[in-house]
Amino acid sequence: MKVNPKRIESDINEINNHNSTPGHGISRLTFTEEYMGAMNYIFKELEKIGAQITIMRGGNIKARLEGSVKDAPSVMIGSHIDSVFQGGMFDGVVGTVTSLEVLRIICEKNIPHKNPIDFVIFAEEDGSRFSSVLLGSRIWAGKVKDEDLPNIIDKDGISYFEALNKSGLIPNDKSILDGKKIKAMIEPHIEQSLVLESKGLSIGIVETIAGIKQLEVVIEGVSNHAGATPMNLRNDALCGAAEIILNVERLASDNGTSVATVGLLEVNPGKNNIIPGRVRFTLDIRDKEDVILNEVTERILNSINPICKNRGLTYTIKQVSYTKPVLLSRRVVEVIEKAAKNQDINTLKMVSGAVHDSSVIAELTDTGMIFVPSKKGRSHCPEEHSDLKDIEIAANILLEAVIELSK
Numbered sequence: 001m002k003v004n005p006k007r008i009e010s011d012i013n014e015i016n017n018h019n020s021t022p023g024h025g026i027s028r029l030t031f032t033e034e035y036m037g038a039m040n041y042i043f044k045e046l047e048k049i050g051a052q053i054t055i056m057r058g059g060n061i062k063a064r065l066e067g068s069v070k071d072a073p074s075v076m077i078g079s080h081i082d083s084v085f086q087g088g089m090f091d092g093v094v095g096t097v098t099s100l101e102v103l104r105i106i107c108e109k110n111i112p113h114k115n116p117i118d119f120v121i122f123a124e125e126d127g128s129r130f131s132s133v134l135l136g137s138r139i140w141a142g143k144v145k146d147e148d149l150p151n152i153i154d155k156d157g158i159s160y161f162e163a164l165n166k167s168g169l170i171p172n173d174k175s176i177l178d179g180k181k182i183k184a185m186i187e188p189h190i191e192q193s194l195v196l197e198s199k200g201l202s203i204g205i206v207e208t209i210a211g212i213k214q215l216e217v218v219i220e221g222v223s224n225h226a227g228a229t230p231m232n233l234r235n236d237a238l239c240g241a242a243e244i245i246l247n248v249e250r251l252a253s254d255n256g257t258s259v260a261t262v263g264l265l266e267v268n269p270g271k272n273n274i275i276p277g278r279v280r281f282t283l284d285i286r287d288k289e290d291v292i293l294n295e296v297t298e299r300i301l302n303s304i305n306p307i308c309k310n311r312g313l314t315y316t317i318k319q320v321s322y323t324k325p326v327l328l329s330r331r332v333v334e335v336i337e338k339a340a341k342n343q344d345i346n347t348l349k350m351v352s353g354a355v356h357d358s359s360v361i362a363e364l365t366d367t368g369m370i371f372v373p374s375k376k377g378r379s380h381c382p383e384e385h386s387d388l389k390d391i392e393i394a395a396n397i398l399l400e401a402v403i404e405l406s407k
């Protein structure tokens with residue numbers, strides 16, 4: 001039993017025909033016209049196989065193939081179809097189209113399954129419209145409080161629920177996702193890094209999703225005349241920040257597993273002839289182990305004080321977010337591994353440095369992820385590419401794993 005790669009290719013193209021920035025990458029923000037265009041295409045495909053479509057809490061989608069045992073917990077597969085602004089064709093789409101094709105094959109070939117199979121599409125995964133990642137799955141899982149929902153707005157002041165209502169995706173099931181009703185979840189996804197390509201592998205099996213700490217640091221010095229202030233009488237906030245940032249790189253490199261990034265730096269007043277008096281920068285620190293994540297964060301933060309003291313600077317540190325690392329299910333990892341072995345595919349067990357809806361679902365039930373390589377590791381950009389051959393391999397492994405988990 002194998003998937004049909006031609007249909008997968010056609011699904012990828014059909015979904016990506018719905019794009020608000022043709023010629024400049026793919027932009028398909030949640031609940032927009034483009035998003036609904038892609039969604040309606042998928043709905044039509046699901047109707048062809050008679051899958052039962054339900055709009056769930058928060059505008060997440062569930063399409064079910066009933067199993068032979070009534071009320072058995074479901075095996076869930078799927079991903080997301082929203083994109084970042086001017087992103088690529090494959091993020092989220094790979095998991096969506098492989099899962100859709102698996103659903104088709106199970107239906108068309110009448111493959112027996114005891115558990116229901118739920119194909120899902122999570123809303124607002126990338127956080128590009130409402131500035132909050134994994135928003136749809138977190139609403140579905142009850143992680144976002146009802147009273148917070150009216151405050152979730154896009155850049156034009158449109159709230160999540162206004163946008164949802166306008167899209168026509170009116171939820172007919174507003175219940176909070178119950179982990180007891182899901183036996184297992186598998187999300188295929190692009191790797192968004194270079195590891196698989198560098199090893200010449202087609203498939204990665206995710207064991208852990210890295211934890212993330214995001215912080216904001218503000219360094220205050222003294223703005224002064226760039227010509228009239230001697231070097232020994234300066235309190236240059238940018239020079240202090242530069243020293244701190246190089247320390248971030250060194251301290252994260254030291255343990256061999258952590259990664260840390262300063263992605264945004266704001267220099268004030270930002271003039272060519274004024275000594276910078278204030279610098280604000282972000283810190284993004286990740287590791288697969290919570291203890292190490294906390295350790296490396298502490299080491300980085302502890303390094304700030306002596307540098308500032310030495311330079312006569314003051315500072316403030318604010319934690320913006322903290323997501324603990326998520327361990328995926330050993331059982332699901334084994335099922336995926338066995339399916340790959342049966343199909344003579346070499347795999348690599350790996351850590352996902354990026355978060356996914358699976359991070360949310362893993363707190364509720366046994367969850368696994370299948371990674372396909374990203375060309376040159378590029379993602380969230382128009383150059384994002386994954387080979388159809390690798391996507392087909394992932395779909396065939398997903399098919400076997402779903403059959404195994406639902407029999």
Ligand SMILES: [Zn+2]
Pocket residue numbers: 080091092125189
């Ligand atoms: Zn994604």
